[in-house]
Amino acid sequence: MRATFFATTWLLLTGLSAQLPQRPSDTVVCQAPESTSIAAPGDASYWLADIKHQGVAAFNPNPSGYKVFRNVKDYGAKGDGQTDDTEAINRAISDGNRVSPESRRTSTTTPAIVYFPEGTYVVSRSIVDYYFTQLVGNPNARPVIKATAAFEGLGVIDGDVYQNDGNQGWTSTNVFFRQIRNFVIDLTDISPNKGATGIHWPTGQASSLFNIKIVMSSASGSQHQGLFIENGSGTVLDDVEIIGGLYGANIGSQQYTTRNLRISDSATCISQIWNWGWTYQGVELNNCGTAISMANGGPGSQTVGSVTVIDSDIKNSHVFVDTVWQESPWSNGSLILENVALENTPVAVQASNKTVLEGGSKTITAWGQGHSYTPAGPKNFQSAMTPGDRPRGLLAKNSNRYYTKSKPQYEKLPVSSFTSVRDGGAKGDGSTDDTKALQSVIDNARRENKIVFFDQGVYKVTNTLQFPPGIRIVGEALPVIMASGGPWTDINKPVPVIQIGQPGDTGFFEWSDMIVSTQGSTPGATLIEWNLDAEQGSGMWEVHTRIGGFAGSQLQVPDCPTVSQVSTKCQAAYMSMHITKSARNVYLENNWFWTADHDLDDPHDTRVSVYTGRGLLVEGKNVWLYGTSSEHHSLYQYQLTNTDSVFIGFVQTESPYYQPKPDAPHSPYKPNPTLNDPDFTHCLSGNCNSLGLRLLNTRDTVIYGAGLYSFFNNYDTTCSANDNNQVCQSEVFSIEGETSGLVVYALSTIGTEWMVVRDGEGVVRAGDNRATFADTVAWFKL
Ligand SMILES: *[C@@H]1O[C@H](CO)[C@@H](O)[C@H](O)[C@H]1NC(C)=O
Numbered sequence: 001m002r003a004t005f006f007a008t009t010w011l012l013l014t015g016l017s018a019q020l021p022q023r024p025s026d027t028v029v030c031q032a033p034e035s036t037s038i039a040a041p042g043d044a045s046y047w048l049a050d051i052k053h054q055g056v057a058a059f060n061p062n063p064s065g066y067k068v069f070r071n072v073k074d075y076g077a078k079g080d081g082q083t084d085d086t087e088a089i090n091r092a093i094s095d096g097n098r099v100s101p102e103s104r105r106t107s108t109t110t111p112a113i114v115y116f117p118e119g120t121y122v123v124s125r126s127i128v129d130y131y132f133t134q135l136v137g138n139p140n141a142r143p144v145i146k147a148t149a150a151f152e153g154l155g156v157i158d159g160d161v162y163q164n165d166g167n168q169g170w171t172s173t174n175v176f177f178r179q180i181r182n183f184v185i186d187l188t189d190i191s192p193n194k195g196a197t198g199i200h201w202p203t204g205q206a207s208s209l210f211n212i213k214i215v216m217s218s219a220s221g222s223q224h225q226g227l228f229i230e231n232g233s234g235t236v237l238d239d240v241e242i243i244g245g246l247y248g249a250n251i252g253s254q255q256y257t258t259r260n261l262r263i264s265d266s267a268t269c270i271s272q273i274w275n276w277g278w279t280y281q282g283v284e285l286n287n288c289g290t291a292i293s294m295a296n297g298g299p300g301s302q303t304v305g306s307v308t309v310i311d312s313d314i315k316n317s318h319v320f321v322d323t324v325w326q327e328s329p330w331s332n333g334s335l336i337l338e339n340v341a342l343e344n345t346p347v348a349v350q351a352s353n354k355t356v357l358e359g360g361s362k363t364i365t366a367w368g369q370g371h372s373y374t375p376a377g378p379k380n381f382q383s384a385m386t387p388g389d390r391p392r393g394l395l396a397k398n399s400n401r402y403y404t405k406s407k408p409q410y411e412k413l414p415v416s417s418f419t420s421v422r423d424g425g426a427k428g429d430g431s432t433d434d435t436k437a438l439q440s441v442i443d444n445a446r447r448e449n450k451i452v453f454f455d456q457g458v459y460k461v462t463n464t465l466q467f468p469p470g471i472r473i474v475g476e477a478l479p480v481i482m483a484s485g486g487p488w489t490d491i492n493k494p495v496p497v498i499q500i501g502q503p504g505d506t507g508f509f510e511w512s513d514m515i516v517s518t519q520g521s522t523p524g525a526t527l528i529e530w531n532l533d534a535e536q537g538s539g540m541w542e543v544h545t546r547i548g549g550f551a552g553s554q555l556q557v558p559d560c561p562t563v564s565q566v567s568t569k570c571q572a573a574y575m576s577m578h579i580t581k582s583a584r585n586v587y588l589e590n591n592w593f594w595t596a597d598h599d600l601d602d603p604h605d606t607r608v609s610v611y612t613g614r615g616l617l618v619e620g621k622n623v624w625l626y627g628t629s630s631e632h633h634s635l636y637q638y639q640l641t642n643t644d645s646v647f648i649g650f651v652q653t654e655s656p657y658y659q660p661k662p663d664a665p666h667s668p669y670k671p672n673p674t675l676n677d678p679d680f681t682h683c684l685s686g687n688c689n690s691l692g693l694r695l696l697n698t699r700d701t702v703i704y705g706a707g708l709y710s711f712f713n714n715y716d717t718t719c720s721a722n723d724n725n726q727v728c729q730s731e732v733f734s735i736e737g738e739t740s741g742l743v744v745y746a747l748s749t750i751g752t753e754w755m756v757v758r759d760g761e762g763v764v765r766a767g768d769n770r771a772t773f774a775d776t777v778a779w780f781k782l
């Protein structure tokens with residue numbers, strides 16, 4: 001996250017209100033039902049609807065009166081294809097003193113699932129999304145949200161409604177903990193001449209769009225757009241299908257990872273408004289005028305930092321990628337294409353209307369444009385590339401595509417397959433010690449082969465919880481496991497809060513939709529430790545760490561105000577996550593490892609100083625990190641040590657805002673040699689702050705997009721502004737020791753002097769690669 005600090009200028013992109021900040025401040029694949037036709041209501045069941053609803057918002061002022069799970073039908077929505085359900089749906093969302101976009105507040109004490117059974121819900125105005133809201137449809141019979149011909153509002157679902165003062169309700173980069181999944185959104189009753197938007201979704205981390213279909217007018221001249229994102233700091237967008245419109249997706253954000261996006265019959269299937277980096281994987285674009293336009297801003301002021309497209313199919317389109325890149329000292333408009341199959345698409349890449357890569361029906365093995373360091377640079381290039389073979393262990397079986405797997409929703413399983421932790425005796429009230437109750441539910445579930453359901457709640461634990469192999473766990477609206485006191489008080493002795501398998505264990509494991517946190521001073525807590533040598537397909541989807549800055553954490557504004565003295569009571573974690581040497585086949589998607597920089601429950605988003613040691617340490621083999629981010633840990637955000645075969649993309653980091661007071665070498669977390677912590681003895685001149693990414697003795701690391709950001713110097717952003725010669729820190733990405741098979745695409749950094757440092761020597765200077773607000777290198781290879 002980061003707040004708004006820079007003036008923005010706006011470009012009018014379309015008749016719609018598409019605006020763009022020049023310098024933004026800041027394999028059980030889910031089977032989507034093919035048809036949008038409606039069976040008789042009540043035909044399809046879904047365990048999440050049928051399970052007993054006993055979620056508790058533990059730190060809500062009225063926990064017993066606050067409803068977590070809401071069925072829109074209980075609020076009067078009919079879903080009969082006739083009745084205007086707008087008000088009923090909006091009532092279901094707002095009920096219970098929740099925080100609206102109008103309030104401009106955020107809150108962790110009002111989580112909600114708003115559930116839509118099968119049906120066609122007619123709406124005449126926007127469905128107004130609130131903070132910490134999961135809009136969930138029945139995946140076995142996706143509800144249809146049908147906009148009326150006279151529909152008024154920016155999005156049929158509006159994730160950040162513009163207020164009367166002309167600004168979004170929330171600062172887009174501050175909106176967290178939201179999902180929209182399992183819907184069909186139908187705009188076809190709206191005249192094609194009228195601007196209309198399926199989902200307006202400016203958002204921050206820990207949010208997702210998943211298993212959604214948006215249908216619009218395909219008439220020529222249609223003014224509809226399926227997805228509109230004008231800004232934010234997004235993470236993941238998966239399994240979305242869009243048909244028709246002027247734009248399938250009209251999108252800009254700091255960064256994003258987008259998988260399995262299918263768009264057809266749009267004038268421009270993807271219009272990239274701006275970004276620092278965006279990774280598209282497994283997209284299928286069919287019958288587009290232009291499949292991807294990244295030409296916004298025009299030659300000489302291209303607003304798009306970088307686009308990476310891999311493992312994708314482009315069919316029956318005039319142009320695959322439209323760009324305005326030109327050789328220059330600037331590196332805006334970096335483009336990477338790898339393993340993209342074209343069918344009947346005459347122009348693969350055009351730059352300022354000139355064909356620079358012929359299309360046809362063929363596969364683009366690897367092609368790019370921008371600045372390269374292979375390893376000498378910078379060189380302007382616009383050509384085919386030779387990246388070398390992909391690491392085998394990361395590929396899908398019998399395929400040259402990378403392995404991917406969407407979040408399991410268990411939609412085919414009956415409610416009897418689930419066991420609730422609250423039924424099993426855990427309280428989740430934020431104060432009872434639930435360690436024993438949780439462990440016994442988990443152990444029983446393993447014996448009975450059941451899926452563990454964490455009802456919403458805050459489950460305090462005072463000792464390590466074991467997640468053994470064979471277990472599957474799913475949360476209701478991101479419930480929290482909160483480590484308190486116990487064995488986590490020694491800053492020199494890390495102890496896991498959650499332990500996934502013991503070293504030597506083998507088996508399967510799935511975990512989704514949860515948060516792991518700490519309470520008070522817990523400097524020895526490693527929030528998640530993964531030891532399991534897992535079967536492929538094991539993983540964590542939308543499981544986050546959230547350290548400090550929320551009600552109940554005892555790490556809020558009064559406890560941990562921003563001061564220049566490190567407070568021991570605000571030392572709150574040894575490490576967010578550790579994937580150990582014994583771990584194998586670890587699939588992470590949409591995980592946000594977050595040390596609080598501000599208090600989510602403070603009315604003014606006031607900053608806090610919470611100190612944690614390390615972000616994610618990876619020592620295992622065959623690891624996929626899709627759309628993950630790690631922020632504000634003091635030594636590093638990501639470190640890979642002795643790893644073999646790791647996929648990373650798009651990865652995002654931020655250095656702590658308090659640094660360099662103290663800087664990384666003076667962090668209260670001293671380097672631990674057994675974990676190969678950086679000791680910072682080789683820091684180049686300038687501030688020696690936390691490393692965004694450190695690679696030490698790695699084999700076959702492939703990075704498809706990285707944004708490593710350092711915005712602050714002791715809470716001041718002057719150092720990251722573009723128009724002065726300051727930097728916030730000297731280096732942010734360090735490659736050390738024996739390294740083979742490393743490929744880095746679309747690397748963007750902010751506020752650092754050196755983009756890449758190898759064994760203590762600067763090799764890529766940010767000043768040589770100015771792009772957008774970020775500095776960008778398209779291709780780096782050793
Ligand atoms: C996002 O865009 C809106 C205008 O559309 C602007 O008011 C707001 O400041 C922007 N926010 C960020 C974080 O860039």
Ligand SMILES: *[C@@H]1O[C@H](CO)[C@@H](O)[C@H](O)[C@H]1NC(C)=O
Pocket residue numbers: 298299300301302303325326328330331332333771772
């Ligand atoms: C990149 O963006 C900057 C800032 O907007 C602009 O000055 C520069 O000309 C752009 N470069 C290209 C190649 O578009």
Ligand SMILES: *[C@@H]1O[C@H](CO)[C@@H](O)[C@H](O)[C@H]1NC(C)=O
Pocket residue numbers: 298299324352353
């Ligand atoms: C490309 O061609 C179109 C149509 O002739 C024109 O409007 C546009 O300005 C051209 N773009 C560039 C970058 O030359």
